[in-house]
Amino acid sequence: MNKTLLIMKHEFLNMVKTKGFIILTLAFPVIALLAIGIYQIVQGASREPIEAVNIGYIDEIGEFDDFTNQPGDITFSAYGTQEEATSALLAEDINEFIIISSDYVATGRIDRYTLEKELEPAEKTQWAMKSFLLSNLLQGQTSLEIAERVKYPMWLNNIRLEKTGDIASDQGGFTAFMIPFMLSVLLLMAIFSSSGTLLQGLGEEKENRVMEILLSSISARQLLTGKVLGLGATGLVQMVIWLLSATFLLRLVSTTIGGMFSGIQVPVSMLVLGIVYFILGYLLFAVIMTAVGAVGTSARHSQQLSMLFIMPSILPFYVLFFFMRDNPDHIVSTVFTMIPITAPMTIFVRFALSEIPVWELALSITLLVIAIVGGLILAAKVFRAFVLMYGKSPGLREIVRSLRLA
């Protein structure tokens, strides 16, 4: 068997067997499953029979006589004075009462009296009050239909068209936001956990000197390529497990919870690009981490160094999500798309917010692939120069010098 493949197989098996990998890979489906379960229980609890609510009111204007039965089993009962209403409240004939004062039309002020201690009145009750007031106010002024429309001025239904005028398959909105968002979070988690494992493995090989035996058998480039590919394979397996469980969970969710989830349809193009960027991003980090691992003196030192590269990769996440939501096609996002280290996150964020021109995608993928291959060659040189120097980590100038020499 090819030696690079041997290393790849060894690294892959080692990585897959670590507790961190197993926990992270299973955590996502298990947590989602738990969330669905909890949602079900909470829903079950809140689906108690609707209690009838009786609201008393004192009408100082004298025009609020009708529409006393509102949806949600809420009824309004008129009282002459505040004293009567108060004794009815204390006798639990009514749940609460309101006073429509004589200057209500001018001020909009309503005093509400209740025995409950609460943050704010239930939405259902508030809505019923508004509806009761509006219906009575508009009675005789306009038709019933118009009065209903005043309560709900619009039901907004968005439809996105392609340039051709056809209805687009990717309708944007929640789905389009959710999937790239999940992808970026998963990529981050995958990078964090696997780079930790990789650095630890490299550190161990350096510390117990297996490295010398490995390098007496294979070249630094074979070793690095094998490690990077092994890590890539690990990422792929993780991704496949997540995708399969996501498909299964979505089906489960749309049958049980329904609502917003039933409309989720993942556009194929988004899925394919998502996977491509996930794998490429993962490989790029594997390359960076092996170079860092070669230079670092210990696993801990390497981990600190690795933050220098992880931080910028998260940058687009913040910059684009928080500052450029309203203008996602800004030049900055194009620049982020082209820089390999920020590209995967940027692409995921931009997926969520807008359309990405094809040329940008093509160029960004090309640059990313070049960065991975070029990075691998450079990393092999750094690796060769520094991996067997124990106890002392080289300065930036030394690294640059060794790259020039090698």
Added chain:
Amino acid sequence: MSAVEVNNIVKSYNHKRVVDDISFSVDQGEIFGLIGPNGAGKTTTIRMMMDITKPDSGKVEIFGESLGEDTKNRIGYLPEERGLYRKMRIVESLVYLASLKGMDSQLAARRADELLARVDMLPHKGKKIEELSRGMGQIIQFLVTIIHEPKLVILDEPFAGLDPVNTELLKQMIFDLRNRGTAIILSTHRMNEVEELCDRVLMIDDGRCVLYGELAEIKSRYRNNSIFLESEGDVGEIEGVIGRRENRGYVELFLDGETSAGDVLQQLVARGIMINRFEVSTPSLNEIFLQIVGEEHE
């Protein structure tokens, strides 16, 4: 064809020459000593022979070929500070590292069993490396070095930390390899091991070659021309002896440079002196080493 041919290799780190113009060759079926104090440049020289680091200038050939993947397959290397994957089982380690040397893994598994049987460790084959004692770990490390049947074996301080029993076992295996035509390079700073095992030596100090050749020839070259004599009764004046030093139980006679040891012996026999010990003194490698390094530093 020699196993190793090294020509004028130079390597510098941070403007300091760690290896400075070293040349030597190692034949097949010989044990070659690479000796010198700590930090002399032995390990760097070895790494250049295995293409782990590249020399700044000079050339290394292994079995007549320049370095590459193929030459790496023919070399077995035992690094100075040893280590294996601690969590891996013995047999897995042997097979994995042998397969990285281009050996078929089924063949490697069979060979692993053979070798483990040879060192009486077959019952432990499923143990993890971290469960082994230091000496056992070292023996496994040696098996890793030779499992792929290399034609050139490089051992960096192989006896460090071994008990006498394991030391003997290791020596025996090294001699077996030599007898089958394997070239062996023994890098060490322990001169007694070299005297016991090596045919030829290269001594380096401060990156430079200070001594190179057959051990016997070097010893006779550095002989200080004296004889150890243990006899009964006084020997009296002997022709050609220009000085003597009395020691506990024996006397050291210094010759004038023209008289041979045989001449002295003849005189003693002619006088009818009872001789218990008559030995041409050869300096130990250690003394030669101290002498050379001392001169260098003066």
